[in-house]
Amino acid sequence: MTARSAPTAIVEAVLDRLYAARGVGDRAAETRGLAALAVPDTLSGLEQATGALAEAIARGERILVIGDYDADGATGTALAVRGLRRLGARDVHYLIPDRAREGYGLSAAIVARAATLEPQWILTVDNGINSLEGARAACDRGLRLIITDHHLPGPTLPEAVAIVNPNQPADRFPSKALAGVGVVLYVLIALRRRLAADHVSLADLLDLVALGTIADCVPLDANNRVLVREGLRRMNAGRACAGIEALLLVSGRRPGRIYAQDLGFQIGPRLNAAGRLADMSVGVRCLLTDDRAEALALARELDALNRERREREAQMQAEASAHLAVAVEADTLSAGICLMEPHWHPGVVGILAGRLKDAYKRPAIVFAPADDGSLRGSGRSVPTLNLRDTLAAIGERHAGLIRQFGGHAAAAGLTVAEDDYPRFAAAFADEVERRIGRGPFVDARGDGVLQVEELTLALASAIRAGGPWGNGFPEPLFEGVFGVVEAAVVKEAHLRLRLAMDGRDEPLKAVAFRCKQAPPIGSSIAVRYYLGVDDFGGRETLCLYVAEWSAVSPGP
Known part of the structure; x- marks a missing residue:
């Protein structure tokens, strides 16, 4: 040598x-590119979804994409709109719920607003799997519904023409870790095949898939790693959409030196800031425009919102730390942390929960008031506790305590009545201690x-x-x-x-x-x-x- x-x-x-410590014995396998992607055939609901979308396209019917107000929802919405238009849909629009007024997902309120746009079809992105009431509202209004989601379903599935979700019962798709934007990609791949439109390129939309996948913190299994690597490759070759190029520019990043951590710590937070503090439609517009000047103006608006988010977060974290300092000093810190202040911003509680989880090595849920008088909380969990299952167990032990909840093992959202907050905080601490004990999580x-x-x-x-x-x-x-x-x-x-x-x-x-x-x-x-x-x-x-x-x- x-x-x-x-x-x-x-x-x-x-x-x-x-790599061997992470289960990869042959690093060469990590360079196989798109050929290594799981095929869509075993993803439940694709046959019904693509059949319905093909019918809508053939008839020129209006399709309304209803996304979510986070980066996964925004990238998934932009991907759905761009992809459907490429595949021949002439009448495609989108709608993002207002976090404060309409809340998360396919609610009855967002369906009512959607109906004013007179669509024949609603296509959800990154939401809908637990929206029983919203699905019924859509059905009652004669709107045909296709749900694409990746969140864990409850015991009852909503009524819809088709549901595409790798985590629904009996689904055999090998990657259960797809983000919402990843599910949309597979719908488009299957729709392209159904329409015999192999000449239509979808690969150049993988920058959106990479950004949404990293920003949503889904597990990077082999399939997701392929999607992210290929998206990064296009960004580094200078082939990202105008909006992502603009977001990279305002973040001080340049093609050729863009890595996954840039998406997670620079681009994702700027995109998320719109949904946290303002209207995620700003973010979707940034990802949809092909006008570089417009994209840069929107990216600068997102950058300003992110600076404001940081200021709010710093203030909220200082207040939270002051609250918890007394319990730490007295050695009475609960197994599961719950905090609420009436002046806290509902769009920042999820970030604060994550900071508290990291600082105190315990699951944390942070609440803020919603416009309807309830409290909306966002939680983050340590690896040893499945947060969604914990909330489900609390709901079973304390009927009616949680009005609504959903999410994953590591992150979840919920709604409780303001008067029920003390009871929920106690129930959460008890359930966490029952499952993993009272001490802090030790990362070994x-x-x-x-x-x-x-x-x-x-x-x-x-x-x-x-x-x-x-x-x-x-x-x-x-x-x-x-x-x-x-x-x-x-x-x-x-x-x-x-x-x-x-x-x-x-x-x-x-x-x-x-x-x-x-x-x-x-x-x-x-x-x-x-x-x-x-x-x-x-x-x-x-x-x-x-x-x-x-x-x-x-x-x-």
Whole structure:
């Protein structure tokens, strides 16, 4: 082995180890492209859905797409509208529920608004599987309904012409982790086949699929990894739609250097900000326009909304931390955290729940008042607790306590009466403790210690370009003991460090986000970290992104 090839061999060996730990024995299989996608044949409801859509297209009937107000719903809506138009639909429109007035999904209220547009068909995207009342309302108005969704169904399915959802009973589709936008893609693939329209390209719409999949934090199984990789490939080749190109631009990202984490931490939050604070129709318009100037103007509007979201989130998090500090000090923190303030914004409660879950290592649900006088909550859970099943169990033990709920194992939403909030908070804490105990979740996963010769910019770059990493296919998390050379809290929010490592001449740059405590200089600390690339100022340098650190007691 030559000296030149030695670093490459080291990187390849580490990558082989990381992928094997995630169930991938042959990394070459990760490069097969679209040929590796699961075929649509076993996805339940496709035959009925594509038959109905083909009929609607042939008759020139109006199709109204009803999406959701998050990034998955927005990308799925844009994909449905673009795809149906390409496949010959001449009268396609969309509608996004108002979070405060109409709530989530196919509600009776959104059906009433939809009826004013006089569609013959309603096609839901990323919602509808639990919308029994909304489906009945559509039926009563003579509207034909096709549901596409990926959320877990309840015991009774809604009345519809067709339901396409890989998680419905008896479905044999191999990937249960499709996002809402992924389900729409499969509907379009099957519809193209039914219409014998193989000349119509859908591959160049995969940028929308990649963005929605990453932003919705669905598990990145093999099928989803293909969808995300192919979408990223198109973005990096400069072939994204005008809206995504504009969102990348306002985020400071450029084609050729776009990774899954950019979608999750930069583009997704800007798109989600519209649904959280304003109207997600702004986001859908951004994804649908082919006018670059209009797309840039809309992306700047989304960027401004995201800055406002950050300010609201910071204020709410400070208030939540103050609430919980007393319980932490007294060692009385509940197994499941519930918080509510009447002035909190309903569009930000989900983000706050996620922050609290990460900070306190416990499931958290945060509530805010809705326009109808109820409380709407959004929850995030630790890996050991299925949040949707927990809410279902509470509903069974306490009939009528939860008015409505839905979601996944890791995230869920619900509605309760304001007067019932104290009772729900107690029931949630009891149910969580019954299922996983009262203590904090301990994350035992990890990828071990990197040796001096492995801890390189080359490995960090290879990891960044790999994956895509995310839920179900976690970004590599390493550990090690380092000496503290420098430590400073910057902007009262982040900890910046320089760390010494035995056998390494130069200290390592490290940063811990949302950390306000600094270790003493000269001390030793145990660190769990992600190996990353800092490209600030256009120059790439190695950086350890600290997940957590703790002091190491000096030896005898």
